[in-house]
Amino acid sequence: MIKHIPYTGPVISLQALQRMPAYLYYLHSLQEEGVDSISASKTADHFGLTEIQVRKDFAAVSTTPGKPKYGFSVEALINSIETYLGFCNTKEAILVGVGSLGEALLHYEGFTHFGLNIVAAFDNDPALIGTMLHQKPVLSSAKISDTARRMNVHIGIIAVPRQQAQLVCDQLVAGGVKAIWNFAPIHLSVPDDVLVQNENMAVSLAILSKHLEETLNPTGGEKL
Amino acid sequence: MIKHIPYTGPVISLQALQRMPAYLYYLHSLQEEGVDSISASKTADHFGLTEIQVRKDFAAVSTTPGKPKYGFSVEALINSIETYLGFCNTKEAILVGVGSLGEALLHYEGFTHFGLNIVAAFDNDPALIGTMLHQKPVLSSAKISDTARRMNVHIGIIAVPRQQAQLVCDQLVAGGVKAIWNFAPIHLSVPDDVLVQNENMAVSLAILSKHLEETLNPTGGEKL
DNA sequence: TAGATTGTTAATCGATTAACAATC
DNA sequence: TAGATTGTTAATCGATTAACAATC
Numbered sequence: 001m002i003k004h005i006p007y008t009g010p011v012i013s014l015q016a017l018q019r020m021p022a023y024l025y026y027l028h029s030l031q032e033e034g035v036d037s038i039s040a041s042k043t044a045d046h047f048g049l050t051e052i053q054v055r056k057d058f059a060a061v062s063t064t065p066g067k068p069k070y071g072f073s074v075e076a077l078i079n080s081i082e083t084y085l086g087f088c089n090t091k092e093a094i095l096v097g098v099g100s101l102g103e104a105l106l107h108y109e110g111f112t113h114f115g116l117n118i119v120a121a122f123d124n125d126p127a128l129i130g131t132m133l134h135q136k137p138v139l140s141s142a143k144i145s146d147t148a149r150r151m152n153v154h155i156g157i158i159a160v161p162r163q164q165a166q167l168v169c170d171q172l173v174a175g176g177v178k179a180i181w182n183f184a185p186i187h188l189s190v191p192d193d194v195l196v197q198n199e200n201m202a203v204s205l206a207i208l209s210k211h212l213e214e215t216l217n218p219t220g221g222e223k224l
Numbered sequence: 225m226i227k228h229i230p231y232t233g234p235v236i237s238l239q240a241l242q243r244m245p246a247y248l249y250y251l252h253s254l255q256e257e258g259v260d261s262i263s264a265s266k267t268a269d270h271f272g273l274t275e276i277q278v279r280k281d282f283a284a285v286s287t288t289p290g291k292p293k294y295g296f297s298v299e300a301l302i303n304s305i306e307t308y309l310g311f312c313n314t315k316e317a318i319l320v321g322v323g324s325l326g327e328a329l330l331h332y333e334g335f336t337h338f339g340l341n342i343v344a345a346f347d348n349d350p351a352l353i354g355t356m357l358h359q360k361p362v363l364s365s366a367k368i369s370d371t372a373r374r375m376n377v378h379i380g381i382i383a384v385p386r387q388q389a390q391l392v393c394d395q396l397v398a399g400g401v402k403a404i405w406n407f408a409p410i411h412l413s414v415p416d417d418v419l420v421q422n423e424n425m426a427v428s429l430a431i432l433s434k435h436l437e438e439t440l441n442p443t444g445g446e447k448l
Numbered sequence: 449t450a451g452a453t454t455g456t457t458a459a460t461c462g463a464t465t466a467a468c469a470a471t472c
Numbered sequence: 473t474a475g476a477t478t479g480t481t482a483a484t485c486g487a488t489t490a491a492c493a494a495t496c
Contacts, residue, residue, distance in 0.1 A: 013462075013463060013464095014431075015463070015464095016463090017430060017431060017434060018427050018430070018431070020430055021409075021424060021426035021427050021429075021430050022411060022422075022424075024426075025386075025409050025410060025411075025426070026411065029410075039476085039477065039478090040477080040478080041476090041477075046411060047411055050464080050465070051477095052464080052465060052466075053463095053464065053465080055477090055478070055479075056464085056479090059478085059479070059480095065478075065479080066477075066478055066479085067471085067472060067477080067478075068470080068471045068472045068475095068476065068477045068478045068479095069471085069472055069475075069476045069477055069478085070472075070476090070477075070478095071476095071477070071478085072478095084434075085430045085433050085434055085437075086433040086434055086436060086437035087430075087433060089437070089441075091433065091436055100328065104324065104328065111429075114426065114429040114430075114433060115433060116429060116433075154436055154439075154440060155432065155436065162249075178435070178436060178439050178440070179432045179435050179436050179439075181428060181429075181432055185245075185249050186249060186253075187246060187249075187250065187270060187271055193439065195431075195432065195435040195439075197428045197431050197432050198246075199425065199428050200245060200246075201423065202245035202248075202249070202338065203242050203245050204405060204421045204423050205245075205335075205338040205340060205405075206241060206242070206244055206245050206309045206311075206338075207238075207241060207242070207419075207421050208379065208403045208405055208419065208421050209309050209310040209311060209315065209338060209339060209340075210241060210308075210309055210310060211402070211403050211419040212310060212315055212378055212379065212402060212403050213309075213310035213313070215378075215402050215403075215417065215419075216378060216402070217313075237486075237487060237488095239487070239488095240487090263452085263453065263454090264453080264454080265452090265453075274488080274489065274490095275453095276488080276489060276490075277487095277488065277489080279453090279454070279455075280455090280488085283454085283455070283456095289454075289455080290453075290454055290455085291453080291454075291495085291496060292451095292452065292453045292454045292455095292494080292495045292496045293451075293452045293453055293454085293495085293496055294452090294453075294454095294496075295452095295453070295454085296454095
């Protein structure tokens with residue numbers, strides 16, 4: 001029997017993937033300034049990275065190769081990165097939990113730049129259910145799975161208190177959701193084919209806090 | 225001459241540091257349930273990590289060692305991690321930019337759990353300057369450096385549009401700030417001893433989006 | 449004691465960096 | 473052509489994992 005092996009393109013590391021959005025912002029700002037081409041070395045200078053690393057990152061996602069003595073076309077590179085990241089394809093998402101965070105997410109219009117479109121929100125609050133908020137319908141949480149499946153939605157955004165997060169997560173997964181953006185400070189258990197991306201300010205605060213500890217109170221200094 | 229070499233404690237990797245907040249949340253939830261001790265293996269199961277990795281992480285920050293056949297004291301481990309991350313020491317911060325994001329940050333009370341205390345906010349809007357918002361004074365952006373220096377503040381939070389972010393950053397650094405939490409989607413240039421921690425939802429969206437691309441539209445599949 | 453669990457040293461794996469050849 | 477810049481292959485570095493000894 002002939003097997004169908006999905007080819008997932010050049011593999012780039014998670015770290016490289018995480019650098020892509022920063023490159024993208026930078027390239028957009030260059031484009032605004034009317035700059036046509038950019039070299040890996042100038043980009044590296046800008047970000048404090050090594051030239052080689054940037055060149056590898058660009059090479060990994062760029063469809064059109066860079067030209068010696070010229071660099072990369074800003075426009076082509078923007079296109080390559082956006083295509084690579086899938087920002088060109090609109091992906092529908094549903095949001096669960098319309099508290100202050102959830103409402104802010106619902107209100108935010110910049111998601112379209114990432115190909116994300118929130119089509120419906122869910123909450124338990126009877127006062128909210130059945131209303132429209134920022135042009136999006138708010139539905140009962142009981143309908144999460146059904147709606148996700150019916151609308152063929154593959155992204156779920158969890159903005160509920162942590163006590164409810166796993167339950168909501170299970171409902172999303174039952175509805176066929178394959179990627180979950182989790183704002184609740186709790187680890188979610190999901191099947192292997194579902195990705196959970198945690199948005200957690202605690203991680204940032206930990207890094208900031210640790211740096212400050214080290215800078216301001218170097219512990220246990222020793223005299224030599 | 226006798227040199228004073230600061231000893232910065234056991235070095236743990238950035239990745240390990242980033243796992244600490246998740247452990248902390250987990251340990252707090254165990255404590256709420258009245259659980260006294262926890263093993264590295266159970267923790268690993270919970271998070272889908274390897275037992276060895278968790279044990280190394282715990283060992284790196286724990287002051288009291290784990291006991292064979294018992295594991296680690298939940299309480300002692302919470303203490304160790306919070307101390308390690310510096311969440312026990314209150315650190316004062318100033319926030320620049322009181323738009324909807326800035327206001328939300330000002331309003332959020334959970335920062336005290338991370339030892340963070342926002343003491344003042346800054347904005348350019350004359351309507352805001354001189355007022356109190358969520359019990360915090362809003363001052364003119366012209367006073368950023370002075371205030372930071374006078375109050376001995378070492379953390380700055382940037383919640384202004386990206387066009388103004390580098391200028392604000394420079395003012396913070398001039399005022400002696402050593403750690404910057406940047407919500408503007410732009411790379412900030414700072415001296416070597418200043419840390420910039422970027423909070424950028426674009427990174428999360430990139431990871432989610434890429435996963436979905438791979439899962440739903442595996443490109444260029446080939447028949448064998 | 450036996451077994452669960454810890455801590456330590458060595459091996460593996462993956463990402464970054466270095467060296468160098470290719471090309472506009 | 474010379475030089476800037478690219479792409480590729482090999483070396484290094486650091487994080488994770490494995491193997492195993494120690495201990496309650």
